[in-house]
Amino acid sequence: MRIRKIYLASLMAVLPAILVMCRKAGEFSEDQYDSRLSGGAATTLNASSQAFGDCVVGLNVWDQHIHDLGDASSSATFVAPPAAVHAGLGPIFNNVSCKSCHHNDGKGSPTFGTVTSSMLTRLSLPGTDEHGGPVPVPGFGLQLQDLANFSKQPEAKVNLSYADIQFVYPDGNVATLHKPTYSFSNPYIPLPGNVQTSARMAPPFFGLGLLENIPESTILSFADENDKDGDGISGRPNYVWDPAAQKMMLGRFGMKANTATLLTQTASAYQQDMGVTSTVFPQESSYGQTQFDGLADDPELPDSILNSVVYYLRTLCVPARRDVTEANVKNGEALFAQIGCGSCHKQTLYTGVSETLPVVSNQRIHPYTDLLLHDLGDGLADGRPDYVATGSEWKTPALWGVGLFEKTNGIPYYLHDGRARTLEEAILWHGGEGEKAKQAFAHLSSGDRQAVLLFLKSL
16 A cells, blocks of 8 residues: 655644644633644645645544545546446546646636546526526536547537737736637537537645535635625525435535535546546436447446545645745735735634634634635636526635645646636636725735735745
């Protein structure tokens, strides 16, 4: 069994208090915390290109085995059936493995149509289904699969182009934004004229177990749907149908918080992204289409593999912050709060108690998210509702690890569709509830703007 190299030795030596798991997180005094510990005890000091792949410390031998099995399974390349191992790919799909999209356990890159791509396109028709969710497109479902096995036809090809938009700062400096345009060609059957589409780039894997363990009451405490406090921020939760639990639940994952649990998120990715069925989604995504393989081999993914991948995701560390004592970084942190970014990107949260996963229990963490939906204006709108989320609402993404995307991905890309090539561009795309903070950022001096960006790169 291969054991991952863990970069926590010095962390544990300097800060043993964070590893005391039997006390409530809120009982720790401020001087027992370090601002570098983004994931509490589930923090790694690894700052290399593999920083997002470290396992939390404290697993027993069996749990470590399950984590490693999930690691290997998430890297496994699926092939078309029949095959001795990793059979089940397709017949239509977007990629051949989990990590083909989630590069180095991190984000993807904005390309379509190859096994190195990390993008997909959500589809729906106007209206809602019986659970209040999006309506599938006949012959296509809720996701466009742009690759197919031999003798099968991709649902369509996705074409991506960009136009430059100039943003002029009050001080005369200019930033260039990339505005994406998506089109479809060679559909296997015509797409309806009223189809709603939304391009999505693969998000990071790390820290998900911590986010899943944040109490629902904490997330709801941040909601202010009618903006009663008058600050212009009116975050609200998304409630979604969970097929595994067979009930409506609080959404936490996905760009619009349209998935409630890591189990459902993972099983959905296998079925939709790779065409691999499981007990959660036992029906092929191609069911009812001419591409349907008609094989009686579903579910194709054993529960043991699915559960090991979910466990792997739950037990990945969050990278520690860096350069926290540098003056410009500290200034940028203060400015980040001052201009209002922290209204949505909540710095400090506490995880709850998990009897099955004590390594993520009772942790003080710094994810910089509220896990709520916010209207970010027309510039980022996709026009596709998803349960409660409107066509211009997006879940606040966690910012931890954002400063390492350049190392883990080579070229970093940000926002839901990777349109932002820099953190500066990501800020300047904010509108709606984020407009006030964006304008405050724009009116800072050039030096102060750079300080805010240096702070973000320290996360």
